[in-house]
Structures are given as C-alpha cells and as structure tokens.
Amino acid sequence: MRRLVYLTVLAGLWGGAIFLKLFSLQVLHHQQYARMARGRQELRIEIPAPRGTIFDRDGQPLAMSVPAESVFIDPRKVDLEVASGLLAGVLHLDRAQLYGSMKQALENHRGFLWIKRKISPQEAANLRALHLRWIAFQRESERHYPNGPLAAHVLGSVDFEERGNAGIEKSMDAVLRGEPGRIRLLTDVKRRGIESQLVSEARPGSSLTLTIDERVQFMAERDIAAAVEEHHAVSGSVVAMNPYTGDILALASYPTYDPNKGPRPGENRLARMNHAVSVPFEPGSVYKVITLSAALETTPLTPDSLINCHGGVLRLPGRVIHDSHSGLGLIPMAIVLAKSSNIGAIMIGMQVGQQNMYRYMRAFGFGQRTGIQLPAESPGKVRKLEYWGKTSLASVSMGQEVSVTTVQLAQAASVIANGGMLVRPRLILKKGDRPVPPAQPVRVVRPETAITMRQMMEGVVLFGTGRRAKVAGYSVGGKTGSAQIFDTAIGHYTHTYNGTFMGIAPLTNPAIVAVVTLNGTHGEGGFGGVAAAPVFQVVAGEALRVLDVPKDLPEPESPPKTLVAKNEDMDDLSIADLGSNQPNILEEGENEDGGQGPGASGQGVEVRSASSQSPVVPNFRGMTMRAVLTEAAEKGITILPDGSGVARLQDPPPGSALHPGERIRVRFAR
Amino acid sequence: MATLPAFARSNEAPVAIPRPQRDPFGLRSLPYEDVFFYCKRIDNSRLVREPDPKAPNACWSAVGVASVILALLLGVLAPNVASTLSGYRLESLRSEQRQLLDERRTLELQEAELLSPARLDQLAKDQDMVAPSAGQVVHLERGADGAVAMVK
Known part of the structure; x- marks a missing residue:
C-alpha cells in the first residue's frame, strides 16, 4: 500500500512538472518561443515592386528598373581579416578600406554592414558559390x-534609393515609385x-x-549637338511639339549627360541643366511674331500695310537708334518680318502700345511657367508695366527686355500653328493605362490672325532670313532670331549671340512646331538663320517623315541648295549699342543687299544654272500674286495664274530654260 | 520435484512453526533436502480444438475494423500530406515565377539597349546606310489579297 502511495505521488509530481513546463512553454514564454520558431522555420521574403517603367509614345522603354542584389554582413560574427580579404577579392573592393569599415562597424557594435550594393549578377553568383552563411543578400532594384x-x-535620374532627383523621375516620383510587399514563407529544415x-x-x-518620340x-x-560643336556655342536646345495637343515630341538640351552614371568630379556643370526649360534668354527677333500678331489683333495694320523704317535711323525720346540696314524705307509689314527689320518692328510695336503689348505677351504665355511636368521650369521674365522705361516698348517689340525659354517659344509658335489657341505643352501621355487629357486650350488670337501670321512666316523661309529652314516637300514658316547676350558683369552687350529659329511645318496643316536655340554662338555664323535654321530643317524634315505627315509641296528635282549668298541672315540681328549699358538701344546689323528685299523690289529669287547663260524660269514660289505679276511684267514673261494666295507650284519649274513666247503657269494657294 | 506453488511458498517468509527439540548430536539437514524434482510426461496429442463457427467472422470483423481505421487515418492524414507536398511544389513554382519575372525584366532591358536609336544609327553607318531623303520613302498599298509585296 505504501508503495502504491509512493508511486502515485511520483506520477503526480512527474505530471505536474510536465504541466508546469508546458504552461511555461505555451503560456509564459509563448511569444518568445514562437519568435524563435519563426526565426528558424520562417523566411520573410520581399515581393518586388519595381519602379514604374517610362515609355516613349510608341511604347519603347526609356527608363526601367531591373532586380539587383546587395551584400551585407554582421561584423560581429565574422573574422574581419578573412572576411575583408575574401569579399574584397570577389567584389573588386579595396581590401584595406573594407577592413576599416568593418572594424569601425564592429567597434560601434553594429550588427549590419553593407559590403556592396547592387552588385552584378556575376558577382552575386561568385559569392553564392562560396556557400558562406555569414554572407547575406538583400534584394533591391x-x-x-x-x-x-x-x-x-x-527623364532625369534617381538616387541610390531610387528616388527621383531630376526630370520626370522627380516630378512624377510619387506615381513611379512602388511599395514592395512581404510574404512569410514557412520552410523545412533544408x-x-x-x-x-x-x-x-x-x-x-x-x-x-511620355509624349516623346524616341526617333525624333x-x-x-x-x-543640336552637332550644331553646338560646329558653331562653338556654349549650349543648345530643341523643342518639337504638336501644336494641337501640346505633345512634346522632342525636348533636347546640349551638353547632355548619361543618367546611368552619377555626377562625377570635373563634369561639365551645364550638362545637367535643362536649357530648354530652365534657362531663359532674350529671344531677339523671333519675338517679332508676337509683336506682329498683337498688331494684327489690335491695330488696322495688315501684311500689306507700309511701315516706315526711317532709312535706318530712329529717334526715340532721349535716344537715337541707328539702323545699319541703310535704305529700308517704306516696306510692307510682311517684309518687316521676312527681313526682320528691327526698326520696322519697333514702329509696329509703337502702334500696338504698351498695354496691348503687355497683354499679348502674357496671353502668349511669356512670364509664366508653361506647366510642363518638369522640375525647375523658369517662367522667364516679363516686367510689369509699371517698371517699363521710355524705350521698353521699342525693346520688347524686337525681343529685348524680355526673357523666355525655348519651350515657351514653342508654346507661342503653337498658337500661330493651330489657329490661335494657346495649348499647354505636356510630356505625359498616359499614367499606367489611363490617358492624360490635354489641358483646355485658350484662345489668344483670332484664326484669321493666325493664318495671316503663318503666311508672313512662310515669307521668312521663302525669301527672308530663314531660307536654310526649307524642308523639301513641305511648306515651312518660321522666324529667325539672333540676340546679343548681355554681360551683366561689364554692363554691355557682347558679340556672343543666342541664335534661334522658330518654325512650323507644314503650313497648310501644321503637324509640328519646333524651336531651335543655340546659346553663346560667335560671329555671323552664329546667327539664328545660319546656325539654328539648318537644325530645324533636319529635325523637322526627319520628324515629318517619321510621323508620316503628307507632303503639301511637290518634290524638288534636286536637293534644295543655298540659292543666294547674300548676307540677309544677319537681318534678324538684334544688336544693342555697345557703348551703352542700357539693354534697349538698338542698332541694325549688316545688310549687304542694300535693303532690297523681295518685297521692296518685287523680285523673287532667280535661279541660274551655272552652265547655262540663256534666260531661265524664275522661281515664283512663295511670292504673292502681285509680286509675281510685277516681276513677270518686268521680264516680259506671260503668266497664267491660277488660284489665290502665295505661289505654290509653277510649270515649267524654276531654273529650266525659258523659251521665247513660253508661258508660265503658276498655281497660288494659301 | 517440487511443485511450483511449493517452490513459491518456499520463497515466502517462514511461518513461525514451533521447532521440535533438536537432537543436539544429530546432523543438520541440508536445505531443501526433502524436496525432490521429477519430470512428468504429459501427452496433449489427443487434445483437439473444438471448431468455433464464430471465429472467422470475428477475424474478418477485426480486419475490417482495422481497415476502416486505417482508411480513416489515411483520410485524415492524406490531405495534410498532400497539402504539404503541394506546398513544396507551390513555393518552388512561386520562386521560379519570381526568377522568371526578374529574368524577363533583364531581357527587356537588353532588348531596349539593343534597339537604342544610337546603336541602330551606328550600325546603319557601319553598313554604309543613309537616312532616306524626301521622296525616297514609298508606302506600299495593300493589295486585294492583303499582301504588300509583289510576288512574281
């Protein structure tokens, strides 16, 4: 009986001990043991959520994230000598430096130390082949x-944590950035x-x-890179835009950089500046488009209205403005634009008046940001009316005392191209699968004003300062600009220029507007008509071909060539008096053709083949009917006109031999 | 030969029995000298188990019950085992899917790099190709059969 009692007590104690242990395991230390068990049995795996891909408008990836791995260790659990030697060898690191960082981490009792982040797949494979438990990997992007x-x-760029720090990457960081997920994975002993x-x-x-077209x-x-190098400019920019939707097809800035690589010591400090958006400049003569548009809207002036260019000298209150284009007297307003007469523009601006000029400056979008989705956009500078001086209106009329960006000029050109509506430029076509609608356009000028401006801008390309912008097969309108750069340090205008060309093509149904700017060009070769217009010709020509825009002119039999070697490219020059620190003293540039422009003389550009001395068919293309008839009458040629507007087609073609009594059929169109 | 009960009793504590008066000069008896063992032959060959008609049924019942229990056990355990095995397979496939997605992204990057306009431009230049001038690009119209190329 006593034995039985002993046995019972023993069993009771045993059971009690088991119960207590179970109570301790399951209740008192449940969390601790559960955590330990999870640590051994569970893995926490990060579900990758890569940063969003950026595509061009045709779906070509421009920026994308791919998985990468980073290596870290716990310095407390390794032999620093061995670990540093091993890791430095595999990961191509400096052994002494790695050892130093490991030692420092150990002294600071840190249990985590990055060895190398975002290693290459080959390095990761080499490390894994070592089968060392103390080498840990972190999945990154x-x-x-x-x-x-x-x-x-x-596009801009991102920092090491994949946060945008420039361009679209920065402005749309919240949209592009992903949030990685996590799963708990129960594992077995292996x-x-x-x-x-x-x-x-x-x-x-x-x-x-994006609205960007990769090819354009x-x-x-x-x-633009070739032009900057050729003309020894400091920088350059190009903006090509759809005038109806505001889609930016191309936005180029030079010098440029590779966003795959971070900033390096000695890198050109201009390389990471977006000159098309962030760097304003005095536009010079391209601004005359705004002046003349305001004149068409607010004054009775028409393209045929005669403007007095005062023979090259203009006296303003307290200032005499000299125009070295001697001989420019009364010329039509269309020729003022085509020949880029500064005094003519000033006279037109005087008729517009300060109030209207300021109103149209703002209406065309100057002095305010366009709202393009890029950081650090400059609004340019348009001074309030109360700060205008006595000659400010004159200066503004020809594009001085105002600063603009290339993208603002493209926006303004779109107003002319699309029939008078201000369309905000945009870069985002779709967010995910959702299309981003363009902003509501705002009317700036009447449609007839826009069409008239287009016709006058065509004259710039056909017989004015922008002849180098002609695109074979397409009608092109544009405006050149060559503004001297004002040196604030010495208070004078220098002989370096901002050469600009602002163009529209094709004029009959504009598909593209493009603005080319070269900053810091030197000499006559750096003027807008010489340096920027050829860039427009190539970019617009290629873009129209790529975009499959139908031609609106017949194909030329031979590639277009520079027909006249006159120095009319200099006509658009906006030169300030070098002896003054006032920014609005104007002086015309050189004009070797004696101011006898096609409108003044009624002459078109005559083509003569080098081998033939017989009379040839003149080129009437781009001329008004009156000018064609005048020239034909002077030369005794019979014309068969057809249609109205500007001469588009002619038969026989220009340059062919003109037989006695032969008649030329000329087709006019708007 | 002693019987087993006798043998067992011999191991029990001795019962107090009044001892007879010992002959002081007599020899002491040896332990268990009064016990004699002998072999008893028992012939069980004539014993025959009486047939029990219920025995096979009971046997089959036992087998059936065991089978049912086994089936129940398997029914309970099999899903768990299958679930575990499927878990292995599933996680393996998920891991493979993640790797394939990573690989696809890497390949997409390589494709984009290969189709880079700068690279294509350089390749074209290397092969003496030039950009088509205006009028050189001809867009073929689809024929009635949908073909854009003319086959002779």
Whole structure:
C-alpha cells in the first residue's frame, strides 16, 4: 500500500512538472518561443515592386528598373581579416578600406554592414558559390536608362534609393515609385518553402507613357549637338511639339549627360541643366511674331500695310537708334518680318502700345511657367508695366527686355500653328493605362490672325532670313532670331549671340512646331538663320517623315541648295549699342543687299544654272500674286495664274530654260 | 520435484512453526533436502480444438475494423500530406515565377539597349546606310489579297 502511495505521488509530481513546463512553454514564454520558431522555420521574403517603367509614345522603354542584389554582413560574427580579404577579392573592393569599415562597424557594435550594393549578377553568383552563411543578400532594384543619354533632361535620374532627383523621375516620383510587399514563407529544415502567407501586398510603381518620340528625340539631340560643336556655342536646345495637343515630341538640351552614371568630379556643370526649360534668354527677333500678331489683333495694320523704317535711323525720346540696314524705307509689314527689320518692328510695336503689348505677351504665355511636368521650369521674365522705361516698348517689340525659354517659344509658335489657341505643352501621355487629357486650350488670337501670321512666316523661309529652314516637300514658316547676350558683369552687350529659329511645318496643316536655340554662338555664323535654321530643317524634315505627315509641296528635282549668298541672315540681328549699358538701344546689323528685299523690289529669287547663260524660269514660289505679276511684267514673261494666295507650284519649274513666247503657269494657294 | 506453488511458498517468509527439540548430536539437514524434482510426461496429442463457427467472422470483423481505421487515418492524414507536398511544389513554382519575372525584366532591358536609336544609327553607318531623303520613302498599298509585296 505504501508503495502504491509512493508511486502515485511520483506520477503526480512527474505530471505536474510536465504541466508546469508546458504552461511555461505555451503560456509564459509563448511569444518568445514562437519568435524563435519563426526565426528558424520562417523566411520573410520581399515581393518586388519595381519602379514604374517610362515609355516613349510608341511604347519603347526609356527608363526601367531591373532586380539587383546587395551584400551585407554582421561584423560581429565574422573574422574581419578573412572576411575583408575574401569579399574584397570577389567584389573588386579595396581590401584595406573594407577592413576599416568593418572594424569601425564592429567597434560601434553594429550588427549590419553593407559590403556592396547592387552588385552584378556575376558577382552575386561568385559569392553564392562560396556557400558562406555569414554572407547575406538583400534584394533591391536598379534603374537603367537603356538609351543612355537619350532624353536625359526629360527623364532625369534617381538616387541610390531610387528616388527621383531630376526630370520626370522627380516630378512624377510619387506615381513611379512602388511599395514592395512581404510574404512569410514557412520552410523545412533544408530551408525549402512549404507554405507562404502574404503579409503586405506589393504595389508596383505605375508606368508612364511620355509624349516623346524616341526617333525624333534622337535626331533632335544628334543635330543640336552637332550644331553646338560646329558653331562653338556654349549650349543648345530643341523643342518639337504638336501644336494641337501640346505633345512634346522632342525636348533636347546640349551638353547632355548619361543618367546611368552619377555626377562625377570635373563634369561639365551645364550638362545637367535643362536649357530648354530652365534657362531663359532674350529671344531677339523671333519675338517679332508676337509683336506682329498683337498688331494684327489690335491695330488696322495688315501684311500689306507700309511701315516706315526711317532709312535706318530712329529717334526715340532721349535716344537715337541707328539702323545699319541703310535704305529700308517704306516696306510692307510682311517684309518687316521676312527681313526682320528691327526698326520696322519697333514702329509696329509703337502702334500696338504698351498695354496691348503687355497683354499679348502674357496671353502668349511669356512670364509664366508653361506647366510642363518638369522640375525647375523658369517662367522667364516679363516686367510689369509699371517698371517699363521710355524705350521698353521699342525693346520688347524686337525681343529685348524680355526673357523666355525655348519651350515657351514653342508654346507661342503653337498658337500661330493651330489657329490661335494657346495649348499647354505636356510630356505625359498616359499614367499606367489611363490617358492624360490635354489641358483646355485658350484662345489668344483670332484664326484669321493666325493664318495671316503663318503666311508672313512662310515669307521668312521663302525669301527672308530663314531660307536654310526649307524642308523639301513641305511648306515651312518660321522666324529667325539672333540676340546679343548681355554681360551683366561689364554692363554691355557682347558679340556672343543666342541664335534661334522658330518654325512650323507644314503650313497648310501644321503637324509640328519646333524651336531651335543655340546659346553663346560667335560671329555671323552664329546667327539664328545660319546656325539654328539648318537644325530645324533636319529635325523637322526627319520628324515629318517619321510621323508620316503628307507632303503639301511637290518634290524638288534636286536637293534644295543655298540659292543666294547674300548676307540677309544677319537681318534678324538684334544688336544693342555697345557703348551703352542700357539693354534697349538698338542698332541694325549688316545688310549687304542694300535693303532690297523681295518685297521692296518685287523680285523673287532667280535661279541660274551655272552652265547655262540663256534666260531661265524664275522661281515664283512663295511670292504673292502681285509680286509675281510685277516681276513677270518686268521680264516680259506671260503668266497664267491660277488660284489665290502665295505661289505654290509653277510649270515649267524654276531654273529650266525659258523659251521665247513660253508661258508660265503658276498655281497660288494659301 | 517440487511443485511450483511449493517452490513459491518456499520463497515466502517462514511461518513461525514451533521447532521440535533438536537432537543436539544429530546432523543438520541440508536445505531443501526433502524436496525432490521429477519430470512428468504429459501427452496433449489427443487434445483437439473444438471448431468455433464464430471465429472467422470475428477475424474478418477485426480486419475490417482495422481497415476502416486505417482508411480513416489515411483520410485524415492524406490531405495534410498532400497539402504539404503541394506546398513544396507551390513555393518552388512561386520562386521560379519570381526568377522568371526578374529574368524577363533583364531581357527587356537588353532588348531596349539593343534597339537604342544610337546603336541602330551606328550600325546603319557601319553598313554604309543613309537616312532616306524626301521622296525616297514609298508606302506600299495593300493589295486585294492583303499582301504588300509583289510576288512574281
């Protein structure tokens, strides 16, 4: 009996001990042991949520993120000598430096130390082949720009944590950035996954589709780079835009950089500046488009209205403005634009008046940001009316005392191209799969004003300062500008220029407006008509071909060539008096043709083949009917006119031999 | 030969029995000298088990019950085992899917790099190609059969 009692007590104690232990395990230390068990049985795996891809308008990736791995260790659990030697060898690191950082981390009792972040797949494979438990990997993501420097100023770049720090990457960071998710993976003793449980859902970044066309962008960057180098300019920019939707097809800035690489010591400080958006400049003569548009809207002036250019000298209150274009007297307003007469523009501006001029400056979008989705956009500078001086109106009329950006000029050109509506430029076509609608356009000028301006701008390209902008097969209108750069340090205008060309093509149904700017050009070769217009010709020509825009002119039999070697390219020069620190003292540039423009003389550009001395058919293209008839009468040629507007087609073609008694059929169109 | 009960009793504590008066000069008896063992032959060959008609049924019942229990056990355990095995397979496939997605992104990047306009431009130049001038691009019209190329 006593034995039985002993046995019972023993069993009771045993059971009690087991119960207490179970109570301790399951209740008192439940959390601790559960955590330990999870640590051994569970893996926490991050579900990648890569940053959104940026596409061009045709779906070509411009920026994308790919997975990458980073290596870290716990310095407290390794032999620093061995670890540093091993890791430095595999990861191509400096052993002494790595050892130093490991030692410092150990002294600071840190249990985590990055060894190298975003290693290459080959390095990761080499490390894994070592089968060392103390080498740990962290899954990360790395941003790549597969086209290198292409559209670098549009795309921008990201920092090491994939946060945008420039361009679209910065302005649309919240849209592009993803939130990685997490799962808990139950594993067996060999760390093989058995069951996973979602902890948090991954939210990948939304993709963006830009309005940029990769091909047009490439051409714009290639040609602006070549032009900057050729003309020894400091920088350059190109903006090509759809005038109806505001879609930016190309936005190039030079010098440029490769966003795949971070800033490096000694890098050109201008390379990361977006000159098309962030760097304003005095536009010079391209601004006359605004002056003349305001005149058409607010005054009775028409393209045929005669403007007195005062023979090259203009006296303003307290100032005499000299025009070295001697001989420019009364000329039509259309010729003022085509020949880029500064005094003519001033006279027109005087009729417009300060109030109207200021109103139209603002209406065309100057002095305010366009709202393009890029950081650090400059609003340019338009002084309030109360700060205008006595000669400010004169200066503004020809594009001085105002600063604009290239993208603002493209926006203003779109007003003329689309029939008078201000369309905000935009870069985002789609966010994810959702199209982004363009902003509501605002009317600035009447449609007839826009059409009249287009016709006058065509004259600039046909027989004015912008002849180098002609695009074969397409009608082109534009305006050149060559503004001297004001040196604030010495208080004078210098002999360096901002050469600009602002163009529209095709004029009959504009598909593209493009503005080319070269900053810091030197000499006559740096004027807008010489330096910028050829860039427009190439970019617009290629863009129209790429965009498959139908031609509105017959194909020329031979490539267009520079027909006249006159120095009319200099006509658009806005030169300030070098002896004054006032920014609005105007002086015309050289004009070797004695001011006898086509409108003044009624002459078109005559083509003579080098081998033939017999009379040839003149080129009437681009001339008004009156000018054609006048020239034909002077030369005794019989014309068969057809239609109205500007001469578009002629048969026989220009340059062919003119037989006695032969009649020329000329077709006019608007 | 002693019987087993006798043998067992011999191991029990001795019962107090009044001892007879010992002959002081007699020899002491040896322990268990009064016990004799012998072999008893028992012939069980004539014993035959009486046939029990219920025995096979009971046997089959036992087998059936065991089978049912086994089936129940398998029914309970099999899903768990299958679930575990499927878990292995599922996680393996998920891991493979993640790797394939990563690989696809890497390949997309490589494709984009290969189609870079700058690279294509350089390749074209290397092969003495030039950009088409105006009028050189001809857009073919689709024929009635949908073909854009003329086959002779």
